[in-house]
Amino acid sequence: MPSTSLCQDEACPPYSLMDDYSEGAHPQILEALLRTNSTQQVSYGNDEYSDVARRLIRQRIDCAEDEADIFFVPSGTSANLISIASCLRPYEAVITVDSGHIACKEAGAIEATGHKLILVPAVDGKMTTTNLQKAIQQNQFFPHMAKPRLLYLSNASETGTVYTKRELSSLSALCKQLNLVLLMDGARIGTAMCSKKNDMTLHDIFEYTDIFWIGGTKAGALMGEAIVVKKAIAEGFVFHLKQHGALLAKGRIMGVQFMELFKENLFFTLATHANNMAEKISGNFEELGYQLAAETETNQVFITMPQKLAQRLQDRFRFYIWDQLDDGQVVVRIVTSWATDELQVDKFNAWVREWTSATKEFAT
Incomplete structure (x- = not known):
């Protein structure tokens, strides 16, 4: 079975990558x-x-x-x-x-x-x-x-x-x-x-x-x-x-x-931050061999992944399941914002990397 060493702390609430208006205002x-x-x-x-x-x-x-x-x-x-x-x-x-x-x-x-x-x-x-x-x-x-x-x-x-x-x-x-x-x-x-x-x-x-x-x-x-x-x-x-x-x-x-x-320049500074965070998430998925469902050009990431990975990520992060595919895969939508915490992005990427590595090790 894949490793279960990822964080299981129940006190840690899910971090929202669902939209770009979860926070109040700058x-x-x-x-x-x-x-x-x-x-x-x-x-x-x-x-x-x-x-x-x-x-x-x-x-x-x-x-x-x-x-x-x-x-x-x-x-x-x-x-x-x-x-x-x-x-x-x-x-x-x-x-x-x-x-x-x-x-x-x-x-x-x-x-x-x-x-x-x-x-x-x-x-x-x-x-x-x-x-x-x-x-x-x-x-x-x-x-x-x-x-x-x-x-x-x-x-x-x-x-x-x-x-x-x-x-x-x-x-x-x-x-x-x-x-x-x-x-x-x-x-x-x-x-x-x-x-x-x-x-x-x-x-x-x-x-x-x-x-x-x-x-x-x-x-x-x-x-x-x-x-x-x-x-x-x-x-x-x-x-x-x-x-x-x-x-x-x-x-x-x-x-x-x-x-x-x-x-x-606040309007454009905040928008640039949102795009940079999305690019960081998207780039991690691409490096790991996942398929983008749409090219990441702004602050929305559409990625095809196994449903099990999506469920695993939802223990710690909130995002949309955009589409259910017939082969056990789903398309998820991840949205970053002007306020997205880069540390949370790093944690998200680490979870994806660890799950992917553990799954490949199990498969071999």
Whole structure:
């Protein structure tokens, strides 16, 4: 039998590698919230901190105030829902890859607004121009079919992959040709921008999309996302925030957090740490001969492993079983965060190495 010398201390709680929001917020953000707590501010996002945050984000994007409006909302689902609802007529539809967050993880929020989702097969988690063109061709029987009007992308994708500048520019050009609005979900845009595979700036993303948003919840904030809307389609956007319950009286809470994330380099520093921890885990698996189910480009690791190893690891770590395979193997998803403890990563890797070595010794 494989060795059982790995730690069995019941007092040691499982360490979460399940998501990038298990922790609260970066101490610097908490300190900023405390420091500004007693000041009186105008409500509903008109406070001085939100104004500063908008200015800092525009500086990072390299755009002027008359080019884009920025709105803060509390969650990713509200960011997607409001962005889409603001653009579409009742008979218009959204095109998304079949693994898209709005298709799989938002409880039908978009469909609940009356908009059909047109699902397209993903390629490495991403949309391609070929698949987009095919989806348009298959949904042209008007007025009997919902009219495709908006393309939804995630960067990073649901499998942690990132769009290249060439990929996004090609999709953007096709959207203009087809009269489609292009929306980018940026829940993990920080890790996407800090990926070694990334060749885009935030200005590139602004240029190629009509709406995109910058995720704070998964980037060290307590909560909050910043929606960047081009002026051409921003009129009336705030009414959608209000109607969907996302225009917070204490909008300052989000303003302070984004001000802190962007006043220096904290947003990108934290994202880089998350990516480095994922790379360390992924590299260990590859060195040991395990097969990656998706290339590790950001802070998500998808790995195929024996179910027994997954069960063993779950004694000390929490992560998703992403897929059950037919041969006693499973695909697991491991997610690192801005706060992932490198010592815990080292322990995780040591457990994998010891189990793998013991299993090979037993097999021989």
